[in-house]
Amino acid sequence: MYGVILANQQICISSVERNAISHCSPQTKKGFCPCGFPESRRSMPRVLSRTKARYRRINALLKEESLRKSDGRSLLAEEFEFKPSFDEYLKAMESVKSVREKRRSHNSSGLDDSLSREPEADQPNVKGEKLDGDSSREIASSIGKDGLSRDGMRKRGHKLESKEGRADGKGKREVQGDIAIKKKQILNKDSKARGTKASIVVLGSRDITKDDKLIDLRRKGGFENSKVPNKLRKDERVEKSSDDKINRRSATLMKSTRALNYKKDDEYFGEERAAFRTLDEFSDIVDKPKVSRMEMEDRIQKLAKWLNGADIDMPEWMFSKIMRSAKIKFCDYSVLRVIQILGKLGNWRRVLQVIEWLQMRERFKSNKLRHIYTAALDVLGKARRPVEALNLFHLMQNQMSTYPDLVAYRSIAVTLGQAGHMKELFDVIDTMRSPPKKKLKTMTLVKWDPQLEPDIIVYNAVLNACVKRKQWEGAFWVLQQLKQHGQHPSSITYGLVMEVMFACEKYNLVHELFRKVQRSCIPNALTYKVLVNxxxxxxxxxxxxxxxxxxxxxxxxxxxALYYDLARCLCSAGRCQESLRLVEKICKVANKPLVVTYTGLIQACLEARNIESGSFIFKQMEEYCSPNLVTCNIMLKAYLDHGMFEEAKQLFSRMLDDANHIKSKSDYKFRVIPDTYTFNTILDACFEGKRWDDLQFVYQKMLQHGHHFNEKRHLRIVLDSSRARQYGLLETTWNHLVQADRLLPLPLIKERFCLMLEKDDYPAALSCLINHAASESQGFSRISWLKLFKHNAHRIRGESLVGLMHDAALHLASEDSSSVVLQTLLMSCKEFLRVK
Incomplete structure (x- = not known):
């Protein structure tokens, strides 16, 4: 193998200029060998000595100068750089898996045999030299096993060594001594068989021999690259084979020791990387069905309903439990849907709680956090909560991911404009045109520019604020700003400007603007609405x-709104028939219930003090829809104001009858139950008309329907009726408050005391003070008693005071603890009788 490498290197060297070759300096860049080959990226401490020997042999083939490019990089490093393709990488992975499977099958027999066998007799090698039994068996098995070449054996050795490197430090220390001894034995036997002295490398130390001197001479330039002695090449091949045997033997020993340390032999080899396993081999994969969009929407709907119905003061841990129990993935879409549903339900407080919960969740990573905050701004705007919306808007300016965009500016501007917050709206416009007050990290968005110019929607919001504030100067400022920035006012803008002038009662400017709109553009329904009003x-x-x-x-x-205003205009003029004909047009384009339209028409008639037209529309309304509580209260108040007590009494009786026939929730759609306003209205009318019987009847019905006694509203009626010799309300109120265990008002106690004293019922009069006047002792001072006797002198006789003093003295004598109220009463009675 090394012969092939040397031949390839000689071809590469002959193709370049010889004078460009130089010996690499010690300052060669780390990670490359002196000839330019990149070092292996794996950590292979066991092959360190073999790699150094290989580098020394390759250096002998080079001249004193190496090939270098103009930028300092090596040509050989670029030429021999290993860049595997993806297909080759897959083939390597498959080969590793096949090798491991074969190894696993032969592990139980081959591993034990390799440890228990004795070294065999020496066998001749390819060149006729004799090797020891272990070496010959190792070489034969490495050449023939699995049909692998010498390169494949080297790759296997590297993989085994990489496994060795992953072993723990304790296993290394245990096997290190055995490996060193085995290496020495193999090298000694190989050196005897060759008859030459080989360099022995044990744990990083080396004994220098004559072969090492030849290598040093070759490194210093003693031989030409093309004239390397054959003997040296043969020695190198022998040395290379011995190095391979050493590394293979060390890897085998390490593998066997590691296998013996495990309780089961197959436990280590059964642990394979996930990259080498197919999908069928994974047993921990849970095949969960994918949740459909419809099912996810149902879960989101249920979560929103749970949040809407839950207590707003629930603790944070319970809120988190409800959020997690929904079993939904909290992404941008799901959070937006929850906020939108809560906004439709009108629960803006829960929306803010969801936003706060998201801020506390570090695991929630949103890509559209600005959209979530903008949706919350829209919910707060529809709920007419400008203060909370402005606080959320200021919170959005603290980080770049939520910094307001044009949509957010439009939302907060519309909210503030509808609420009439002019100053805050102009602050938002200044913020829109200015850079962020807080320095934000722009990340990769280098050209991010948050400065924006207000558009037509923002200016329309300013006009809405001018309507609320009745500031006609602001309308002209808007028109001037639009002209300066080259924006043309739309018909909606002109309609809002006309509405500002109408609110400021500048009717001539309204007509002038309408004529201007007709010349510039086509008027819309809004402009005609303002004109009709x-x-x-x-x-x-x-x-x-x-x-x-x-x-x-x-x-x-x-x-x-246009047809509604026109119908009200006709009703105020007494043209009810024409106004009712417009109801059909209103129903075609209206979003509100029909009962609202009829109620507005009735109210327009009553404002014009036309009770007949209002009563006529009320009767017509009953043919098409059922009147609600607001309509009935308006008509009841109108009947009483115009002296139509009998009509009001009939309407009130009908409302009481509807309350008696309520059996289910669906009955509330067609029947009307009187409320507190209804009872108070009819009570005031009865009291002013001195209708005591009707007053007593209405008062008792009010208490029966669960409407309690209100001191500010009902005390005056009760006291005045008692002084008018109508004691029914006083007794009814006294019994009601005593049964409800409520604190009795001081004027009510004194009034009942005077009533019992007038009837000469002294025990009942004293019981009013003893049982209920303890907490009001400051109100029963001597001066207050004298004033009471003076104001009720026509009702209280002197004999009644004397009898009261007698019973009070007996009560004080029988009691262990004296009563301050009774003592003050005795002193006040004596003083009043003496003065009288």
Whole structure:
């Protein structure tokens, strides 16, 4: 084999100029041999001596100067660099696997035999020389076994040595001495058979012989490359064969020792790399079915519903448990879907909790984190939460992966504009035009420029804020900015500008802008809506109707808001029949329920103080849809304000009857139950009309329906009715508060005390103070008692006070602990009687 290598090297050397060959200096680049061949990349400590000997022999074939290119690299290194193809690599992998399988089959018999056999008799080699038994058997087996050539044996030796290198340090130390002894024995026997002295290399040490002197002479240039002695070449081949036998024997000994250290012989050889195993041989692969998109969407829907129904104050560990129990892969798509579903449900608090949970998860690696934050901004905007949206927007500016883009700027601008936050909106525009305040790592995006210019959507958001703030100057600022940046205002922009002028009650500017829109572009439904409202405010109902007819002739489809405003305009003018005919057009383009439309028409009639038109529309409404609670409360309030108590009483009775027939949740769609506003409205009407019987009836129904006594709302009615000799509300309220174990108001205690004293029921009067006045002792001072007796002098007689003092004295004498309230009462009664 080395003869072939030397022949190839001589051919390569003869093809270049001889004067370019030089001996490599000691400063040769690490990783290359002196002739330019790259060193092996594997770690092979056992072949180190053989490699050095090979380098010395190849050096003898070179002149004092090596071939070098102009950039300092070696031509031979480039020519002999090993670059295997992918097919060759696969063939090598398959050959390694086949060798290991054959080795495994012969392991139990061949390994034990190699350890137990004695050395055989010496046998002659190819040249007639005699070798010892181990050497001859090793050479024969290496040549004939598995049909491998000498190169294949060398590759096998390298692989065995690489396995040896992977063994632990303890095994190396145990076998190191045995390997050294075996090497010495083999070399001594080979040297006797050749009759020459070979260089012995044991553990990195070397004894110099005459052959080494010849090698040194050749290294120094004593021989020409083309005139190497034949004897030297023969010695080199013999030395090479001895080196191969040493390495093969050392690998065999290491392999046998490692196999003996294991409890089972097949345990080591059964561990194969995953790269050499086929898919059928893997037993740990779990064949899980792929989750379909429909099933994944169902899981996401269930997770969103769980989160929506869970308590908002749940601990973090429980929230994480719910998120993991969904069995979904948290990627950009799944998180976006969860946020979108929660946004449709209106649960913006849970959306912020999901965002916070994602920030705490280090395992969640998102490629579209900016899109997730933008979706959360959209949810907060639809929920009318500008403060939370602005906080999230500031959080997005802290890192590059979430830094706002044009879509995020549009979202936060629309949210702030609808809320009327003018100052914050202009701050967002300044941030949009400025570089980031915080220095961000741009990574590979070198040309990343976050500075943007506001577009037409951002300017429209500014106009929305001007409508809320009623700042007409801001509208002209927007038009000026659009002109400076070369952007043409759209019909929507002109409509918003007209709406700003309408909010500021500048009706002449509205008409002027509308004429300008007609000259520049085609007006849309928004501009006509603002025009109709302006004509309605000016009292020009016919002009409003003509404007809508002109719009329809142009082929412009009116919006539901436009027809709704026109119908309300007609209702306020008393033209109810015409307004009801517009309901059909409203139903074609409306998204809101029909009951909302009818309620708005009724309210427009009532604002115009036209109760007859409102009552007519209310009756027409019952034929097409069921009135809701808002509609009934509006009509109830309208009946009472216009002195139609009987109509209000009938409507209230019908609502009570609907409450008695509620049996399932579906009944709530067709029946109306009175609420607190309903009871308070009818109570005020009964009290103002001195309808005591109706007042007592309504008050009892209110308590029966679960609406409790409200001190701020009902105390005045109860006290005034008691002073008007109507004691039913006072007794009902007293019993209700005592049963509910609620704290009794101080005026209610004094009122009942005076009532019992007026009836000469002294024990009941004292019980009001003893049982319920302990916590209100500061309200029963001497001055407060004197004021009470003075204001109720027409109700309280002197004999009643004397009887009260007698019972109070008896009660104090029977009690172990004196009552401060009763003592103050006795002193106040004596003082009042003395003054009286």
């Amino acid at each position: 302006t004509l309605w405010r000016e009292g020009k109902t016919d002009e409003a109707v003509l404007a809508v007819q002109e719009m329809e002739k142009r082929g412009i489809v009116g919006s539901a």
